[in-house]
Amino acid sequence: MKLRRSGRLVDMTHYLLQHPQGLVPLSFFADRYGSAKSSISEDLGIIKQTFEQQGIGTLVTVPGAAGGVRYIPYVSHEEASAYLEELCEMIAKPERLLPGGYLYMTDILGNPKVLNKVGKMFATAFSHKKVDVVMTMATKGIPLAHAVASFLNVPVVIVRRDSRVTEGSTVSINYVSGSSKRIQTMVLAKRSLETGSNVLIIDDFMKAGGTVSGMVNLLAEFQANVAGIGILVESENIEERLVDDYVSLAKLEKVSERDRQIEVQQGNYLQHVKENITIN
Amino acid sequence: MKLRRSGRLVDMTHYLLQHPQGLVPLSFFADRYGSAKSSISEDLGIIKQTFEQQGIGTLVTVPGAAGGVRYIPYVSHEEASAYLEELCEMIAKPERLLPGGYLYMTDILGNPKVLNKVGKMFATAFSHKKVDVVMTMATKGIPLAHAVASFLNVPVVIVRRDSRVTEGSTVSINYVSGSSKRIQTMVLAKRSLETGSNVLIIDDFMKAGGTVSGMVNLLAEFQANVAGIGILVESENIEERLVDDYVSLAKLEKVSERDRQIEVQQGNYLQHVKENITIN
Numbered sequence: 001m002k003l004r005r006s007g008r009l010v011d012m013t014h015y016l017l018q019h020p021q022g023l024v025p026l027s028f029f030a031d032r033y034g035s036a037k038s039s040i041s042e043d044l045g046i047i048k049q050t051f052e053q054q055g056i057g058t059l060v061t062v063p064g065a066a067g068g069v070r071y072i073p074y075v076s077h078e079e080a081s082a083y084l085e086e087l088c089e090m091i092a093k094p095e096r097l098l099p100g101g102y103l104y105m106t107d108i109l110g111n112p113k114v115l116n117k118v119g120k121m122f123a124t125a126f127s128h129k130k131v132d133v134v135m136t137m138a139t140k141g142i143p144l145a146h147a148v149a150s151f152l153n154v155p156v157v158i159v160r161r162d163s164r165v166t167e168g169s170t171v172s173i174n175y176v177s178g179s180s181k182r183i184q185t186m187v188l189a190k191r192s193l194e195t196g197s198n199v200l201i202i203d204d205f206m207k208a209g210g211t212v213s214g215m216v217n218l219l220a221e222f223q224a225n226v227a228g229i230g231i232l233v234e235s236e237n238i239e240e241r242l243v244d245d246y247v248s249l250a251k252l253e254k255v256s257e258r259d260r261q262i263e264v265q266q267g268n269y270l271q272h273v274k275e276n277i278t279i280n
Numbered sequence: 281m282k283l284r285r286s287g288r289l290v291d292m293t294h295y296l297l298q299h300p301q302g303l304v305p306l307s308f309f310a311d312r313y314g315s316a317k318s319s320i321s322e323d324l325g326i327i328k329q330t331f332e333q334q335g336i337g338t339l340v341t342v343p344g345a346a347g348g349v350r351y352i353p354y355v356s357h358e359e360a361s362a363y364l365e366e367l368c369e370m371i372a373k374p375e376r377l378l379p380g381g382y383l384y385m386t387d388i389l390g391n392p393k394v395l396n397k398v399g400k401m402f403a404t405a406f407s408h409k410k411v412d413v414v415m416t417m418a419t420k421g422i423p424l425a426h427a428v429a430s431f432l433n434v435p436v437v438i439v440r441r442d443s444r445v446t447e448g449s450t451v452s453i454n455y456v457s458g459s460s461k462r463i464q465t466m467v468l469a470k471r472s473l474e475t476g477s478n479v480l481i482i483d484d485f486m487k488a489g490g491t492v493s494g495m496v497n498l499l500a501e502f503q504a505n506v507a508g509i510g511i512l513v514e515s516e517n518i519e520e521r522l523v524d525d526y527v528s529l530a531k532l533e534k535v536s537e538r539d540r541q542i543e544v545q546q547g548n549y550l551q552h553v554k555e556n557i558t559i560n
Contacts, residue, residue, distance in 0.1 A: 003330070009286055010330040013293040018396070050283070050290040098448045106447060106472055110436045112429050116298070139438065140446075142422045149392050156390045158419065166420075167386060168378045192386055 002034045008043050016047065016059070016071040020123075021153045025068040044069055055079050073151045074124040075117075077273065083117055084266045088250050090114075091233065092264040101257045105233070109143055109204055118249065119147025122202065122230045125247045125273055126152070129227045132197045133157055135219075137186070137211055144232060145202040152200070157192040159215060161185060167192075171221050175214030179207040186214050188222070198227040206231045209243035216243070234267060247272045282314045288323050296327065296339070296351040300403075301433045305348040324349055335359050353431045354404040355397075357553065363397055364546045368530050370394075371513065372544040381537045385513070389423055389484055398529065399427025402482065402510045405527045405549060406432070408556050409507045412477045413437055415499070417466070417491055424512060425482040432480070437472040439495060441465060447472075451501050455494030459487040466494050468502070478507040486511045489523035496523070514547060527552045 003011060012029060029040045048059040057073040075083070096104045108114050131152050136145035138160045149156045163170045167189035177184055193199070201215050216226055229246035236252045248267030255262050283291060292309060309320045328339040337353040355363070376384045388394050411432050416425035418440045429436045443450045447469035457464055473479070481495050496506055509526035516532045528547025535542050 003333075006285070006289055006326045007330045007333070009289045010293045010327050011334045011336075013290045014297060014331075014334070014336050017294060017297060046286045047290050050287045051294075053283075053287070054291050054294070056291075056294050098446065100445060102446045104446065104448050104469075104471070106438075106469055107435070110438070110472070112426070112433060112435065115426070116430070138419045139422070139440065142419070143426050143436065146392070146395070146423050146426055150396070153392060155387070155392065156423065158386075158390070160419065165380060166378065166382045166384065168384050189384075189386055191384065192390070 023068045075121045088264040092262045094260045101255050115147040122148045123151035126228045130198045131200045131227045134200045141203045163187045177210040193222045195223045197224040200227045201229045204232045207235045213242040303348045355401045368544040372542045374540045381535050395427040402428040403431035406508045410478045411480045411507045414480045416482050421483045443467045457490040473502045475503045477504040480507045481509045484512045487515045493522040
């Protein structure tokens with residue numbers, strides 16, 4: 001369908017946002033709108049400039065016959081910094097305190113606006129890594145994992161505590177929960193992960209890291225690689241953490257049930273991004 | 281930041297896509313770009329025309345001082361029809377057959393492209409209803425529920441089979457699974473749902489409808505209303521279905537483990553949309 005520049009800009013913006021990380025040949029757009037490639041190049045220049053100016057992300061152009069354009073979503077350092085403060089305030093609300101010193105996080109993990117922002121931040125943090133699939137543990141990590149995956153344009157696989165008949169044959173491992181020292185089981189459907197996959201592990205909470213290191217061991221069973229580990233909230237000072245190399249957004253410093261007080265600090269996100277990401 | 285029309289079109293398209301269903305005052309855009317409201321109106325005209333022409337959705341303008349513009353995502357009848365065929369083919373692949381006649385659906389439910397499309401289709405099907413929240417049952421319905429919720433711009437609440445300490449106090453009900461006739465429990469955190477909420481129930485699979493009718497009963501405990509029920513796949517001919525009024529995308533007609541054959545037809549989606557949705 002023939003479109004003028006103004007219409008093309010709207011449709012191309014939508015198309016690129018729907019296909020993050022994917023390489024789109026210029027000829028695809030040229031055919032789609034019946035336009036010359038030179039006009040498409042100019043359109044992409046405008047979109048790239050606006051994306052960068054408005055903090056939406058960037059466009060990377062790959063030259064040559066097999067080339068095209070790729071939309072890379074990213075969150076700028078300033079925006080991330082401001083949002084981390086907002087997130088920490090959200091988590092520190094005393095009404096989240098549950099008996100036993102647990103925190104109610106269900107509303108945060110069910111909020112599409114939060115998920116969208118946090119997903120884009122993790123996608124930014126791991127934009128320098130090759131990620132084929134995002135992995136998480138049922139149940140609470142699932143929405144977060146999908147939010148991240150939507151910006152990386154990769155599928156999600158879900159590790160469970162029990163096997164289900166609807167998953168077919170599975171691989172299971174036993175692991176020791178780092179904080180409670182109990183032996184637990186985790187299970188992943190055999191056909192859900194290919195050998196050699198590069199896997200980004202995403203979870204909502206990490207204490208001593210038993211679950212996450214269990215997932216790392218499970219990946220070894222599949223001969224898959226850990227591309228990275230992203231955690232929404234890590235818990236207060238742990239003597240022996242089972243996992244070293246991870247990116248966290250928030251860190252619980254102190255949870256006092258008696259004083260109804262939650263102290264939250266930013267995690268290592270900004271530091272990680274500063275050291276690893278050249279973009280922006 | 282002052283932006284020319286071309287830049288405004290790109291940024292407004294991104295903004296509207298990020299905020300579906302939300303009413304955005306024209307003055308918001310006018311302030312954002314330092315532009316006259318009349319220019320913003322013209323921009324919105326171009327975006328609306330392109331959105332409709334390209335099957336992205338539509339813009340609805342609300343006049344007056346409290347007015348603004350609202351992006352309503354929708355999938356056209358033609359696009360939905362074509363995608364349903366694709367989806368049925370995907371489901372009918374014999375390699376999905378598991379022992380016992382179960383189907384492996386994990387890859388479909390973990391694929392962001394499928395989820396994005398299916399989520400937009402359900403949002404279209406329930407665009408005439410007031411929906412405050414999407415509800416689903418852990419685990420497999422979660423990604424689907426979030427995909428739908430992202431287009432309706434509402435939160436998701438998750439019903440579980442067991443209560444967790446991290447959910448705080450809960451309401452639980454017992455229900456009889458329609459197909460296996462076993463008594464089961466479902467649990468929802470008390471603070472996850474407000475009285476009077478209008479709830480869209482989304483699930484990946486429905487056999488006799490025991491789980492879904494359980495969720496309907498659970499909503500009654502919260503004095504919440506059922507805004508609608510959306511099911512990805514309903515199973516083969518059931519004598520006594522516990523739920524009547526639902527929208528399904530696909531229907532298993534026959535699953536033969538011996539012949540390794542799966543017969544899949546379209547569900548009632550197109551019929552439902554035709555009867556209820558005037559848009560497009």
